Structure formats: structure tokens, C-alpha cells
Amino acid sequence: MTRQEKRLWAAVIVLFVCVVVMVSIDFIRKPMQTAGAGAGVATTGWSKPVAFIDGKSISEEEWVEALKQRYGHDVLIDMLNHKAVYAEAKRLNIHVTAEEVRQELDRLMSGYPSEQDYYEEMQNELGLSRAEVAAQTEYQLLLDKIATNGIKVSDSEIDRYLKDHADDFKAKKTMNIAMIKVREESEAESILQQLANGADFGKLASQYSIDEFSNEQGGKLGEIEEDDPFVPSPILKAAEKLDVGGIEGPIRLEDGFAVIQLQGIHISNPGTEDEIRAAVRKQLAMDKAISESELEEQLRNKFQATIVDDTPKS
CATH class of the missing domain: 3.10.50.40 (Chitinase A; domain 3)
Known part of the structure; x- marks a missing residue:
């Protein structure tokens, strides 16, 4: 598995946790808001059962609170990372096109028998829809572009890499x-x-x-x-x-x-010469760049991210 693929797997797992937590919180808030509307009072005692064991219930409120206690900080950091990265991309006028997302997904799918097999694994193993996989892929590409912005890779560096790793670019x-x-x-x-x-x-x-x-x-x-x-x-x-x-x-x-x-x-199709050189240029630039986590932390600091409470009450 390549460096980018490892990053994507780690990222989609975080995204999956985010989706679970945020959807669960939404389930809590909507009934509470509906009950409070019209009555003019806040409703805090809503506790719909989601499971039973030994004759006792576990409420959806307890379930969501446990999720927030366990994953709340990671979810919040992930949300801040996304906002900071998109803000920096806007500042630098950096964009990711639909075609770039499509090409990256094609690359990620290359080790699977078919596109359907790839998306089925994403759904079965991580609970991610096609749209969620595409959204995370766009985020990763945007982060890569920001990380490598201004980093120069010479043609001679690319030539040397291709010579040293010739077998990596043969059809397999x-x-x-x-x-x-x-x-x-x-x-x-x-x-x-x-x-x-x-x-x-x-x-x-x-x-x-x-x-x-x-x-x-x-x-x-x-x-x-x-x-x-x-x-x-x-x-x-x-x-x-x-x-x-x-x-x-x-x-x-x-x-x-x-x-x-x-x-x-x-x-496998290693691609045209131009595509191969572009891929190597990006890889060498990524090798020179700071790590993804360092970049995200720098961007959070740059845009003055402040956590007031990372375990909000239901």
C-alpha cells in the first residue's frame, strides 16, 4: 500500500466516525427542537430507547453521549482541519477539479477487480458512500497541493528517480x-x-x-x-x-x-510518459513537504482555531 493509500484509509476511518457521531447528534437535536418549538420551553429529558439488555434500556441520548465522549475531540479537530484547509486553498487560489478526483479514484481502484468491488469494500468495511469517498479524496488532493505549494522538483531529480525505480513503472x-x-x-x-x-x-x-x-x-x-x-x-x-x-x-x-x-x-496501465513524470514530481515534492498532521496543525493555528468545549452536552 502506498503512502497516499495509507493516508486515505486512515482519513476515511476518521470520516466514518465523524458521520456516525454527527448523524447521531442530529437525531437527538431534531426531536428536542421540535418538542420545544411551540411550547416555548427547552426539552432536555428526551431518551428514546435504542437497545435493551437484561430488561433494561439504553437510550439514544446515552449512546450519543458515549460517542461524543469517546470521539468528540477527534471529530472536532477533523472539522477544524477541513475548514482551515479549504480556507487556505481559497487564499492560495488552489482548486481540485472533478477530473483530478476521478483520476485519483481510478488509481486507488486499480488494485480491485472492478469499480463496484472497490465501492462495496468502502461501504461494507467503513460505511462510506460513493459521495463520501469522493469528498475525502478531494480533501486529500487539496491538502497535497497546499503541502507542495512552492516546492520545486527539477527534471534531473525526476530522471534520476525513474532510472532508480524503473521496475515500478512497468505494466504489471x-x-x-x-x-x-x-x-x-x-x-x-x-x-x-x-x-x-x-x-x-x-x-x-x-x-x-x-x-x-x-x-x-x-x-x-x-x-x-x-x-x-x-x-x-x-x-x-x-x-x-x-x-x-x-x-x-x-x-x-x-x-x-x-x-x-x-x-x-x-x-496495470502505468500511464503515459507525461503522466508518469507528473506522478513522480508530486511524489518527490511530497517527500520534501512537512507531514500532513503538521500542516493541518499549522493551518489550524494560522486561522486561529479555538476549542471552547470538545465534549458538548446533549
Whole structure:
């Protein structure tokens, strides 16, 4: 995972927490405001149950208060960071276009079988919609532009980097492989016969495979580079000879036998020469820049961010 991808994952987790807390607080405030309107008095005792255990309830007010106590400071800092970054971008006349967001999302999706798979993982693992992922991507790009504003990278620096890291910019082939691993060759032969008779590969993997990493995923090993050192070479060599959808086995392993299916092939596009040089220029500039957290702190101070109370009462 690259430096930018690590930053995005960390950032979307924070964003997810922010969404949970702020939506929960909104649920609290709206009924209270509605109840108070017209009556001319503030309502403070609203406590809708959200869960029950051992005959006792947990109110939504208690739930939200716990969320605020645990995450309130981080949420507030994140809100201040966003306001400071957008204020600085406006001051510097720095913008991020929809096309730039699209290109960055395409880059982030490059390790996934499809765009749908990427967004499903964002939704399932972090609860983020497409719009929320796009918004956080825009923020990260804006932060990068501010961080690298005024930093110079020479053509000779780019040339040297490309020479030293030539392999990083070659097209790479990855294979989407599924595997059923068993102890005995006779078991592998039996599985091959079932597959020939129309059995579903994923169901057989869940039923028979002794590989704990993949059996619950229908045997899926994920996207694997053709020279992946962590995958047994007999599996890689067998997969190389298959067309998508093809099955091969039994494959002898050190501790058993495998039947594999090639479920997809992806060949990365390193981009045009201009795109590659632009990416390297940005990377080298980021290496010279201060860290993201330092920049956000500087901007908060610059725009006189002041926290009056980071654990507000419901």
C-alpha cells in the first residue's frame, strides 16, 4: 500500500466516525427542537430507547453521549482541519477539479477487480458512500497541493528517480485466483470430477478447502502479482497457463494438493510518459513537504482555531 493509500484509509476511518457521531447528534437535536418549538420551553429529558439488555434500556441520548465522549475531540479537530484547509486553498487560489478526483479514484481502484468491488469494500468495511469517498479524496488532493505549494522538483531529480525505480513503472500483470486445498491427491481428483459435473467452485472451497485464509471466501486468494513470493510457485505457474475461468489440478504443494481456478486477469496501465513524470514530481515534492498532521496543525493555528468545549452536552 502506498503512502497516499495509507493516508486515505486512515482519513476515511476518521470520516466514518465523524458521520456516525454527527448523524447521531442530529437525531437527538431534531426531536428536542421540535418538542420545544411551540411550547416555548427547552426539552432536555428526551431518551428514546435504542437497545435493551437484561430488561433494561439504553437510550439514544446515552449512546450519543458515549460517542461524543469517546470521539468528540477527534471529530472536532477533523472539522477544524477541513475548514482551515479549504480556507487556505481559497487564499492560495488552489482548486481540485472533478477530473483530478476521478483520476485519483481510478488509481486507488486499480488494485480491485472492478469499480463496484472497490465501492462495496468502502461501504461494507467503513460505511462510506460513493459521495463520501469522493469528498475525502478531494480533501486529500487539496491538502497535497497546499503541502507542495512552492516546492520545486527539477527534471534531473525526476530522471534520476525513474532510472532508480524503473521496475515500478512497468505494466504489471495480476491474476485473480481461487483455490481449493486438500491433504490427499484423491480428494483433489474427486473435486475436479465434481467441478466437471457442474459443481460451484466457491461452494466446494467452503466445504472442502483446508486453507483457513481463503475457504470462507469461496477459495478466493485475491489479486496476486505473477511473481508474488508469498504464493507457492506451482500455483502461479499453473495459473499462467489458464484462460479466465479455467481450472487446473491436482497441483502438488509442500503440505497437500490444490485445485485452482483463474477468475480474472488485470494488467496495470502505468500511464503515459507525461503522466508518469507528473506522478513522480508530486511524489518527490511530497517527500520534501512537512507531514500532513503538521500542516493541518499549522493551518489550524494560522486561522486561529479555538476549542471552547470538545465534549458538548446533549
